[in-house]
Ligand code: 5GP
Ligand code: SF4
């Protein structure tokens with residue numbers, strides 16, 4: 001998901017809509033905006049579908065007046081799947097004795113089910129099936145004197161990954177979980193301030209990138225006092241999601257002081273060193289494989305070419321929740337550039353293999369077009385474990401790499417060769433010159449290593465074990 005917030009600007013909703021539009025790659029199912037205005041109080045709008053189809057017309061903006069606002073774009077990792085119910089669309093809102101507050105969450109709460117059970121037993125009335133709603137109910141039960149105090153107390157009970165943007169009538173609040181699994185950045189826009197999942201959302205509103213919110217940090221921002229920062233949680237070594245660098249974030253964003261694009265190009269270079277092969281062309285599986293394919297081509301000297309053309313009007317296939325839509329999705333979205341491919345030995349670079357749906361279809365399409373050989377090079381290690389921190393990987397059984405070795409996957413996909421970047425190679429590409437430190441890895445890499453930095457307690461209750 002993507003989160004965005006702004007305070008101290010005229011027509012906050014416009015900024016929020018633009019920010020969410022820039023974060024649309026993080027969630028395409030639904031979006032919502034909450035603003036506050038001294039005359040109308042809190043205003044809310046939640047809609048299914050894309051930001052540009054819902055939040056640009058003058059009438060939508062008219063119902064969202066105010067100088068402070070937050071928003072969320074959703075892709076379901078918890079709560080209702082397949083068809084997002086409108087009740088699961090964030091931001092969530094609550095009235096407290098000291099006033100209302102709204103909250104938007106990116107990540108996944110790993111103890112949400114047990115918290116929810118407890119809260120329901122004690123009388124909380126849940127409105128949604130989302131894990132994030134727990135936070136509002138925990139806040140309602142807190143005795144804290146201010147809303148940020150209550151939020152802090154609530155978040156101490158929550159486990160897992162959270163990057164949160166919240167608001168009261170006058171304050172914008174941002175918070176990252178102690179490991180900093182999901183991104184969150186701070187920007188300055190005119191006299192106001194903005195919080196966003198990624199820097200690309202600051203660029204679109206012309207905000208200046210100030211800094212990242214640190215893992216475990218909470219910031220409370222208002223127009224008069226500016227940014228007040230504190231660290232409410234027990235300190236911990238940070239474990240940012242390494243897959244944000246590989247796939248999830250936009251290539252024009254800066255994460256951890258590093259350009260995502262450059263990191264991806266590095267991954268391609270590492271791949272070319274680790275898994276060279278003789279071929280005529282290096283082609284990306286667009287768009288997610290493009291920077292890595294450029295890196296592979298630069299390092300190997302094999303020409304880069306657009307062997308697969310993407311229909312720009314389709315979204316991310318992975319993010320369509322049902323199997324059937326995903327199956328069709330590949331063909332609706334990608335087509336082989338036949339004239340270029342015919343008779344060629346082709347290296348295809350993609351960011352990841354999850355279920356193997358994309359790679360299998362693409363291989364069929366490319367052989368159909370007369371390619372002489374097909375070699376897959378993958379910009380992440382085999383995805384052998386589900387993510388419980390906010391990326392929607394399927395159950396373990398559906399992950400190709402959970403049940404097959406690299407050679408078996410190669411045979412299953414029917415390609416001439418298949419190689420994944422090593423975990424060490426990936427760490428080198430994100431700037432860890434010595435590779436992955438086994439005793440203290442710098443990132444979360446659980447979907448590749450099976451080492452979960454936060455025990456996924458709800459899943460363990462259901463019988464999951466790593
Ligand atoms: P598959 O078709 O193997 O199930 O999925 C792999 C494709 O989905 C890749 O092309 C990749 O770009 C895309 N992908 C997207 N999102 C994700 C995600 O959240 N996790 C993973 N691992 N792959 C995703
Ligand atoms: Fe990121 Fe994978 Fe960790 Fe999930 S399990 S947070 S996708 S590195």
Ligand code: MG
Pocket residue numbers: 285286287288289350351
């Ligand atoms: Mg892709």
